Amino acid sequence: MMQKIEKGLSVEEIQAIDVNCEYLGIKRLMLMENAGAEVSRIILEMIKPKKCITIVAGSGNKGGDGFVAARHLSRLGIEIIVILIGRPESIRSEEAKINWKIINELKSSIKTIVIEDTSQIDSIKELLTKSEVIVDALLGTGIRGLVKPPASEIIKIINHARECGAKIVSIDVPSGIDPNNGTPLGVAVKADLTITHHKPKIGLMTKDGTEYAGEIIVSNIGIPPEVELFAGPGDVIINIKRRRETSHKGDFGRIIVIGGSIEYTGAPALTALAALRTGADISIIITPSKIANAIRSFSPNLIVKEYEGEYLNTKGLKIIEKEIEKADVVAIGPGLSSTQEVLDNAMEVFKMAAEKGKNLVIDADALKAYAKNPSIVKGTRTIVTPHTGEFKIVTGITLPNEEGEGWKDRIPIVMNEARKLEVTILLKSHYDIISDGIKVKVNRTGNPGMTVGGTGDVLTGVTSTFLAWTNNTFRSAVAAAFINGLAGDIAVSEKGYHITATDVVEKIPEAFKIVEKYV
Numbered sequence: 001m002m003q004k005i006e007k008g009l010s011v012e013e014i015q016a017i018d019v020n021c022e023y024l025g026i027k028r029l030m031l032m033e034n035a036g037a038e039v040s041r042i043i044l045e046m047i048k049p050k051k052c053i054t055i056v057a058g059s060g061n062k063g064g065d066g067f068v069a070a071r072h073l074s075r076l077g078i079e080i081i082v083i084l085i086g087r088p089e090s091i092r093s094e095e096a097k098i099n100w101k102i103i104n105e106l107k108s109s110i111k112t113i114v115i116e117d118t119s120q121i122d123s124i125k126e127l128l129t130k131s132e133v134i135v136d137a138l139l140g141t142g143i144r145g146l147v148k149p150p151a152s153e154i155i156k157i158i159n160h161a162r163e164c165g166a167k168i169v170s171i172d173v174p175s176g177i178d179p180n181n182g183t184p185l186g187v188a189v190k191a192d193l194t195i196t197h198h199k200p201k202i203g204l205m206t207k208d209g210t211e212y213a214g215e216i217i218v219s220n221i222g223i224p225p226e227v228e229l230f231a232g233p234g235d236v237i238i239n240i241k242r243r244r245e246t247s248h249k250g251d252f253g254r255i256i257v258i259g260g261s262i263e264y265t266g267a268p269a270l271t272a273l274a275a276l277r278t279g280a281d282i283s284i285i286i287t288p289s290k291i292a293n294a295i296r297s298f299s300p301n302l303i304v305k306e307y308e309g310e311y312l313n314t315k316g317l318k319i320i321e322k323e324i325e326k327a328d329v330v331a332i333g334p335g336l337s338s339t340q341e342v343l344d345n346a347m348e349v350f351k352m353a354a355e356k357g358k359n360l361v362i363d364a365d366a367l368k369a370y371a372k373n374p375s376i377v378k379g380t381r382t383i384v385t386p387h388t389g390e391f392k393i394v395t396g397i398t399l400p401n402e403e404g405e406g407w408k409d410r411i412p413i414v415m416n417e418a419r420k421l422e423v424t425i426l427l428k429s430h431y432d433i434i435s436d437g438i439k440v441k442v443n444r445t446g447n448p449g450m451t452v453g454g455t456g457d458v459l460t461g462v463t464s465t466f467l468a469w470t471n472n473t474f475r476s477a478v479a480a481a482f483i484n485g486l487a488g489d490i491a492v493s494e495k496g497y498h499i500t501a502t503d504v505v506e507k508i509p510e511a512f513k514i515v516e517k518y519v
Contacts, residue, residue, distance in 0.1 A: 008202035011141050011179050012238040012475075017198070019234030019518045020227050029095045031221055032061065035197050036068020036099070038219035039135065039171055042195050043073065046217075047133055047167055052079040054131040056154060058138040058175075059086040064096030065171050065197075066137025067103050074109035081131075083113045083124055085138060085154055118150045121157070128161045134168050136189045139175035141201060146186040147176045155187045162190060170194045173201055174212045182209025190214075197221050231434070231443040231482040233515040239479040240512075241279070241469035253280035253468030256327045257334065257461070258320060258349060259364075260287035260295060261342070262310040264335030267364065267457045269298040270501050271334045274461025276301055277508040278483070280468060283461070284327075286319055288312070311337055312345045317352075324352055328468035329359040333366030334457040343369040350376045359467045361385065363460040367394055379422040383463055383473050385456065387428045391417075399427075407431040407442070415440050424473035426463065428456060432481040436474040443478065445485025449492040454501025459484040462508065486511040 009017070022028060043049065055070050057063035063084070070082045082103060084091075091097045103110045115121060128134060136158060138151060147155065155176055162168045168191045173179045176188030182203035194213035196204060198221055203209040210216075241252055255275045259268035272283040284303045285295055292306035305323065307316040324330060330353045336342055346369035353360040360382040362370050367386055370377070371394045388399050395417045400409045410433055418425045419437030427433040432443035462484045466476035487507040491499045 008200040008205045009198070010202050014141050014179075014201070016232070016234030016238050017223065017227055019237055020230070020232035021223060022518055023232040023234070024227060024230075026222070026224075026227070028061075028093070029098065031223070032064045032095045032099065033068055034221040035065040035171075035219065036070075037072050038197070038221055039065060039069040039169070039195050040072035042193075042217055042219065043069075043133065043135070043169055044076075046193060047169070049076070049078060049133045049167075051132040052081065052130070053133045053135065054081045054083060054128060055135040056083050056085065056128070056138050056158065058140070058151070059084075059091045059096070060140050060142055061093050061096055062137050062140030062171050063091065064093060064099050066135055067096065067099035069135060069137070069171075070103050070110050071099070071106065074106060079111070080109060081111045081113065081127065083115060085115050085150055087116050088114060115150060115154075118153055121150055121153050125157055128157050128166070129164050131161060131166050134158055134161055134166050136168060136170040136175050136191060138189070140172050141179040143176070143178070143185060147188070151175070152187050155189050159190050162192070168192050168214075170213065172196050173203060173209075177203055177209060177212055179203040182206030182212070184208065184212065188212050193217065195219050198223050229440070229442055231432075231441050231445070231478050233482070233518045235441070235475070236479045236482055236512075236515045237519060239466050239470050239472075239475050250281050253465050254282045254326055254328045255280050255284070255461070255464045255468060256320070256323050256330055257283065257285045257464075258287075258312065258316075258330065258332040259334035259336050260285065260291050261312070261335055261337035262288065262290050263337055265291045265294045266298070266454060267335030269295050269302060270454050270457040270505065271331055271461040271464070272302055273299060273502075274458040274505050274508065275331075275465045276461075277505050278462045278465035280465040284323060286316060286323060288316070311339060312342045314345065317345055317348055320349055321352060324356060324358060327358060329361060329464040331361040331363070331460050331464045333363035334460060336365040338365045338368050343372065346370075347373060347376060353377070353382075354380045357381075359464075359471060359473075361460055361464050361467065363456060370394060374421050374423075377423060381467070381471060381473050382423040383426055383467065383477050384421075384423055385426045385428060385460060385463065385477075387456065391425075391427055402430055407433070411435075411440055411442070424477050426459075426477040426481060428459065432485070434474065434477045434481060439474055441478045443481035443485060445482050446488050447485075447492050449497040449499050450485070450488040450504065452500060455484070455488060455504055458487075458501050458504050483508065483511050483515070486514065490514075
């Protein structure tokens with residue numbers, strides 16, 4: 001029976017889980033071993049083969065799962081054949097290479113055949129047609145575009161073998177199926193049974209997906225719930241927008257930062273600089289004229305557009321209305337101040353962003369304006385970033401103390417409020433809690449040194465860039481919380497608890513370098 005799971009995993013979520021497992025010390029080789037062992041166990045329980053099992057493997061990790069399954073099945077004493085489609089030197093991961101090498105040493109129990117191109121396909125047609133069970137370990141969740149030869153020809157033979165009586169077992173997803181939507185990519189394996197690892201993939205839960213997958217069984221490969229609960233480098237990697245040689249200025253985000261007042265000049269600069277350090281192309285600060293030159297003096301990298309006055313006013317709204325047209329993200333709040341006039345004008349900015357379909361990040365003083373009428377941005381692409389005190393201002397709820405295991409009690413509260421408000425909440429605390437009302441993540445990077453003023457403004461800038469890249473509020477908030485906290489951890493490792501917010505900004509590139517090691 002297929003296990004009832006409310007939501008399947010996307011390809012990006014699978015990638016994040018894989019990386020986060022490694023981050024938590026669960027090695028990819030261990031997961032491959034568990035996956036192959038589960039495939040073997042389920043085949044023995046469900047099909048009870050007695051003659052011949054043929055495993056058709058590709059050069060990716062799905063092929064590696066097939067190699068492991070072959071080793072576990074070899075104890076049956078029946079004929080086990082592994083057909084590798086592609087050259088052995090083209091096997092992509094180290095884990096799959098290790099397991100290919102192992103099965104090639106087991107010459108008495110496992111026969112291996114290599115098919116390097118379409119000219120050799122005829123040699124295995126009869127073998128596949130006469131197989132009792134064919135394990136499809138050919139193409140997995142990394143598939144892109146239409147299936148090409150020789151894989152497309154092999155899939156046709158596998159489907160013909162099924163018509164001749166062979167039982168077809170697909171690992172994770174049937175080869176040739178788009179794992180995100182279930183659509184066959186030209187040609188796809190028609191399986192009797194699909195053994196999908198950890199959780200179903202989204203594509204398996206569609207009409208097309210179920211038609212090709214046959215019966216679906218979810219295998220337990222030893223991924224603990226913490227892998228999906230805690231933010232990790234995988235959550236960053238899947239949200240990095242990669243640069244190409246043909247990229248142009250503005251392709252990687254145009255952020256406008258609305259903030260600053262006669263009392264606070266540094267906050268919007270920190271936000272804008274953090275956005276640039278994260279990877280945004282353009283970061284524009286819209287601020288009162290009384291402090292514009294002070295902000296300009298912080299860095300030549302800042303673009304500052306000013307309006308007459310000391311606080312956000314109607315003159316500022318006219319400039320914002322013009323600039324918002326070209327913006328990917330509007331970040332509002334850092335250093336804004338909270339007079340009634342400012343809060344009223346902040347709400348006008350919310351309306352502009354909502355009406356024009358712009359991504360919005362609301363922080364600091366702007367949260368007080370948001371608290372007055374959260375319905376303005378309900379259901380839009382909006383991230384709000386309160387700390388514990390601001391969370392009470394926005395929701396009226398006093399959160400439980402997070403010491404010990406208390407942070408766990410905050411999770412359902414944050415989820416419920418995000419669901420009601422229809423925004424993504426990034427609750428800043430010792431353990432950050434991020435939720436869009438459906439999903440939730442907890443971020444554990446960061447340290448007590450980051451209680452220094454301005455680190456929240458830095459987080460707003462990091463969040464804005466990720467949001468410009470992805471247009472996904474939940475994923476952006478998770479990635480930003482992890483990177484911001486990691487940058488703070490690097491800064492503290494070098495300077496102790498004597499850091500400033502600018503130290504955190506300068507460590508953002510190093511945080512990305514650490515994350516990229518997991519690719």
